[in-house]
Amino acid sequence: MNPENTTTASVLNPLEFARQIEPSARAAGFHVERFCEMAGCPILALTRRTAGPRPRIYISAGIHGDEPAPPLALLEMIEAGVFDDRAVWFICPLLNPAGFIRRTRENADGIDLNRDYKALRSLEIQAHAQWLRRQPNFDLALCLHEDWEAQGFYLYELNAGPRGSLASQILDAVRQVCPLETATVIDGREVSEPAIIRPIGDPVLRETWPESIYLRAHHTRHEYTLETPSALPLAVRISAHSAAVTTALTALGEPPRNMSRNA
Numbered sequence: 001m002n003p004e005n006t007t008t009a010s011v012l013n014p015l016e017f018a019r020q021i022e023p024s025a026r027a028a029g030f031h032v033e034r035f036c037e038m039a040g041c042p043i044l045a046l047t048r049r050t051a052g053p054r055p056r057i058y059i060s061a062g063i064h065g066d067e068p069a070p071p072l073a074l075l076e077m078i079e080a081g082v083f084d085d086r087a088v089w090f091i092c093p094l095l096n097p098a099g100f101i102r103r104t105r106e107n108a109d110g111i112d113l114n115r116d117y118k119a120l121r122s123l124e125i126q127a128h129a130q131w132l133r134r135q136p137n138f139d140l141a142l143c144l145h146e147d148w149e150a151q152g153f154y155l156y157e158l159n160a161g162p163r164g165s166l167a168s169q170i171l172d173a174v175r176q177v178c179p180l181e182t183a184t185v186i187d188g189r190e191v192s193e194p195a196i197i198r199p200i201g202d203p204v205l206r207e208t209w210p211e212s213i214y215l216r217a218h219h220t221r222h223e224y225t226l227e228t229p230s231a232l233p234l235a236v237r238i239s240a241h242s243a244a245v246t247t248a249l250t251a252l253g254e255p256p257r258n259m260s261r262n263a
Contacts (some may be wrong), residue, residue: 014041014062014097021046021093028078030089036127036212039108041097043124045131046078055139055252058090058220059245063114063143063211065099065106069221069228069237070144077242087249090135095124095259118207129214137208138220139163140252143212144241150229151179153240154195158203158212161221166251168195170224173247178240205237 018041022032025046034042061070062091065166074093083089098108106112107122140163147154153174157167171180171194175227180195203213212225226244228237 014094014100016041017071017075017094017100018042018044018097020156021071021078024075028081028083030078033131035131036124038096038124039098039101041094041101043095043097043127044093046089046093047135048083048089050088054086054088056088056090056136057249057252058092058135058138058141058215059144060092060095060142061144062094062100063096063105065096065102065107065110066131067146067230067238068100069146069234070241072234073144073238073245074239076238077245081248082242084248086253090138092128092131095128097126100142104168115208116211117198117211118209123190130240132215133217135170135219138215139222140248141212141215141220141223142245142248143210143215143223143225144245145225145227146230146237147187147227148230150181150186150227151183151231152179152195152229154181154186154191154197154227155244156197156212156225156227157192158199158223159221160216161223163252166222167193168246169251170226170247171195173243174240175260177243178232178236181227181229189233194255 025032030046030048033045035045036043061074069092096107096113097104111122113122113125116122120126159165184191186197189197203216212223215223228240
């Protein structure tokens with residue numbers, strides 16, 4: 001899909017998005033599961049398994065309804081054949097369809113789904129957690145987001161496993177299509193390195209859990225939350241997410257540049 005041809009209506013219409021991504025995913029070899037339905041739109045899980053030893057990679061998008069670039073980036077990558085037999089894939093491309101209809105960060109009940117993974121109040125996250133429990137542990141998890149306050153791309157890294165950090169490779173690729181965030185404090189947190197946030201204490205101790213902490217606690221030891229700046233054109237944000245995801249896949253099979261282990 002050419003992002004320049006994406007209309008505002010199609011960006012913010014989750015039912016139309018589902019109609020586009022389901023046949024594209026099946027054509028690319030994915031199994032499509034509808035594990036929940038909200039606002040008349042299915043919440044989908046796409047899985048593509050290849051026999052033999054492969055890294056298991058999970059990707060999510062669309063948990064905030066006012067962040068259209070991540071789901072559209074996943075659709076573009078599916079249609080481009082990015083999710084091939086180099087890995088076993090688990091993809092949830094649009095976790096908050098009600099928010100997309102309303103053009104809001106929250107769901108229809110006013111709940112920020114990305115703060116609900118400890119309380120599990122919302123039907124969306126209850127269903128998502130149940131789906132996750134049926135899956136094997138992941139070697140890598142990527143949560144795709146946008147930030148309306150940011151001026152450039154940045155990422156959160158949760159890395160408590162034996163693999164080295166992928167952050168520098170991701171940022172090197174993204175800076176070719178999108179500026180990197182230069183602020184030293186992002187979302188109230190001091191950066192560990194330019195455009196990289198790592199937790200100082202144990203993130204599991206937070207009162208509310210975003211998806212990233214839930215994944216780190218139960219499903220993976222290696223997670224990145226990728227943030228593009230909402231102020232940039234949609235096509236640039238889509239390209240930035242595509243560059244980040246494709247680079248993470250490639251870097252996962254390379255010798256590590258360092259052995260950062262950030263809890």
